[in-house]
Amino acid sequence: MLQQLIADTANGLQQICQHELPLLQQPADWQTKYRLLMQLGKKLPALPEKMRQPEYLVRGCESRAWLLHYQDPVSGKHFFVLDSEARIVKGLLAIMLCFVNGKTSAELTDVELSRHFDALNLRPYLSQSRGNGLNLMLQRIQTVTSA
Amino acid sequence: MAAFNPLEFRQHFPFFQSQPDWIYLDNAATTHKPQQVIAAELAFYQQANSNVHRGAHQLSQQATALYEDARETVKSFLNARYREEIIFTSGTTAAFNQLAFGLMHSLLKPGDRILISTLEHHANIVPWQLHCLTQGVILDVVPLDSQLMPDLEAYQALLALKPKVVSLTQVSNALGHILPLQQMLSAAKAAGAITIVDGAQGIAWQVPDLQQYPADFYCFSGHKLYGPTGIGVLYGKTALLEQLKPLLGGGEMISEVSFQQSSFAALPARLEAGTPNIAGAIGLATAIRFLRQFDAKLINQYKGKLLQQFADGLAAIPGLRSLTQVTQSAGILSLQLLNEHPNDLAVLLNEQKIAVRAGSHCAMPLFASLQLPGAVRFAFAPYNLPTEVEKTLEALQAATDILR
Numbered sequence: 024m025l026q027q028l029i030a031d032t033a034n035g036l037q038q039i040c041q042h043e044l045p046l047l048q049q050p051a052d053w054q055t056k057y058r059l060l061m062q063l064g065k066k067l068p069a070l071p072e073k074m075r076q077p078e079y080l081v082r083g084c085e086s087r088a089w090l091l092h093y094q095d096p097v098s099g100k101h102f103f104v105l106d107s108e109a110r111i112v113k114g115l116l117a118i119m120l121c122f123v124n125g126k127t128s129a130e131l132t133d134v135e136l137s138r139h140f141d142a143l144n145l146r147p148y149l150s151q152s153r154g155n156g157l158n159l160m161l162q163r164i165q166t167v168t169s170a
Numbered sequence: 171m172a173a174f175n176p177l178e179f180r181q182h183f184p185f186f187q188s189q190p191d192w193i194y195l196d197n198a199a200t201t202h203k204p205q206q207v208i209a210a211e212l213a214f215y216q217q218a219n220s221n222v223h224r225g226a227h228q229l230s231q232q233a234t235a236l237y238e239d240a241r242e243t244v245k246s247f248l249n250a251r252y253r254e255e256i257i258f259t260s261g262t263t264a265a266f267n268q269l270a271f272g273l274m275h276s277l278l279k280p281g282d283r284i285l286i287s288t289l290e291h292h293a294n295i296v297p298w299q300l301h302c303l304t305q306g307v308i309l310d311v312v313p314l315d316s317q318l319m320p321d322l323e324a325y326q327a328l329l330a331l332k333p334k335v336v337s338l339t340q341v342s343n344a345l346g347h348i349l350p351l352q353q354m355l356s357a358a359k360a361a362g363a364i365t366i367v368d369g370a371q372g373i374a375w376q377v378p379d380l381q382q383y384p385a386d387f388y389c390f391s392g393h394k395l396y397g398p399t400g401i402g403v404l405y406g407k408t409a410l411l412e413q414l415k416p417l418l419g420g421g422e423m424i425s426e427v428s429f430q431q432s433s434f435a436a437l438p439a440r441l442e443a444g445t446p447n448i449a450g451a452i453g454l455a456t457a458i459r460f461l462r463q464f465d466a467k468l469i470n471q472y473k474g475k476l477l478q479q480f481a482d483g484l485a486a487i488p489g490l491r492s493l494t495q496v497t498q499s500a501g502i503l504s505l506q507l508l509n510e511h512p513n514d515l516a517v518l519l520n521e522q523k524i525a526v527r528a529g530s531h532c533a534m535p536l537f538a539s540l541q542l543p544g545a546v547r548f549a550f551a552p553y554n555l556p557t558e559v560e561k562t563l564e565a566l567q568a569a570t571d572i573l574r
Contacts (some may be wrong), residue, residue: 053521054571057518057521057572061514079553085513085529085544086543087513087543108511108513109514110511110514110573111513112513
């Protein structure tokens with residue numbers, strides 16, 4: 024089950040990188056931007072209800088979000104599965120995962136998320152700390168990958 | 171008094187000149203402040219700043235007079251019998267923490283019961299819980315009926331268990347529903363309970379006449395009544411306040427201190443340890459004087475009109491469901507978009523510069539009982555305008571178009 028979710032997530036993230044991220048960089052009205060954010064969230068699988076366990080919950084967000092983590096013992100690469108009750112938040116979190124999924128611990132230390140969000144004109148979302156839980160998710164990613 | 175003029179009322183609030191693009195409907199979280207309140211705090215610091223009740227100098231006596239005048243203003247606003255019954259706190263939350271600590275360590279004994287409702291804010295839940303376990307006190311909760319009001323039959327049954335304390339909110343912060351407190355509190359008094367009212371939301375709707383009101387304690391925050399943040403009031407009947415164990419010890423609340431023991435000062439100082447929020451108290455008194463220029467009935471009628479206009483407009487937007495019974499509401503409407511999380515709706519409203527609250531509004535047990543992740547709350551104040559209601563409805567239409 025987890026392996027399938029990881030594979031589906033990695034697949035979805037790859038599609039987002041190729042198709043949606045370039046679209047986000049183009050100028051558009053706010054309605055278009057949000058539609059795109061919600062569409063890209065849909066490319067990631069939903070976490071089945073029975074897997075929405077407290078230990079995966081990222082606490083402190085206004086909407087609930089879950090993060091599952093798996094490190095491949097051979098390659099050392101980190102893989103994630105995420106879900107959120109809120110669609111816009113899920114889209115933003117998916118973008119965040121695009122830059123961290125499938126990377127090794129060493130590669131992760133070089134990821135400058137704020138630079139990527141700047142390039143996508145999404146920086147304001149990263150600083151709205153409490154509302155969308157992006158920073159909390161980021162901390163969670165750092166915690167699980169440095170363990 | 172003349173008819174209520176919202177445009178004239180609004181002009182007293184400089185915030186709207188600074189932020190002309192925003193529509194502010196988060197008034198249940200905090201209200202804006204009229205120029206008079208801002209000026210009064212500024213004037214205190216610029217012209218009269220000194221500590222109260224202490225200095226040997228005239229300046230301190232003047233500051234003390236201003237602070238005690240503020241207490242007098244609150245006393246007359248609530249029609250309390252004695253000035254000693256008005257305790258300044260930092261807000262409703264602080265008042266509840268004092269009440270819970272004070273009652274748990276004086277009048278309550280193991281096995282005693284406290285009764286609250288499902289509609290309570292966390293401030294009327296958690297302070298009790300902090301002591302329930304250690305003190306062996308039981309917290310009972312009145313369930314909701316189908317109208318999302320307290321189930322009065324269940325209430326009567328819980329009163330039969332003889333709770334020592336019944337603590338209820340005047341108005342639900344999450345839904346806006348006005349509780350039938352006259353009836354509920356009278357029944358609680360008849361059952362021999364100490365009655366407490368959380369007036370945080372209610373104070374801006376209906377100011378109680380405390381000599382007629384069946385409440386032993388009443389708490390509210392200044393900042394939801396056009397006053398400053400960091401100031402609030404704990405009202406209590408003298409005989410009960412005198413029995414409350416002080417939560418805060420320190421300066422000003424004692425009569426004699428030795429290293430062996432201390433004796434406490436008389437009310438209100440007994441429950442006001444440390445330097446109080448002098449400027450805040452003056453600001454709150456100014457807000458009260460400001461508000462008293464207007465006819466409260468006309469203000470409520472106007473808020474009711476805005477709410478009805480909003481509710482009528484909502485009916486034309488598919489998928490939206492109001493949790494609030496508009497006729498039972500103190501100017502608040504909470505809604506849900508079918509199958510959507512409230513956060514998504516709030517983000518899209520924020521993008522259109524509509525300020526609302528989304529989530530569980532510090533009332534998690536309420537939303538757990540409704541099996542909902544939360545709601546989006548629209549809270550109207552008398553400075554809101556019909557044109558703002560129209561724009562909010564358009565913004566909601568745009569937001570739901572994106573989410574569908």
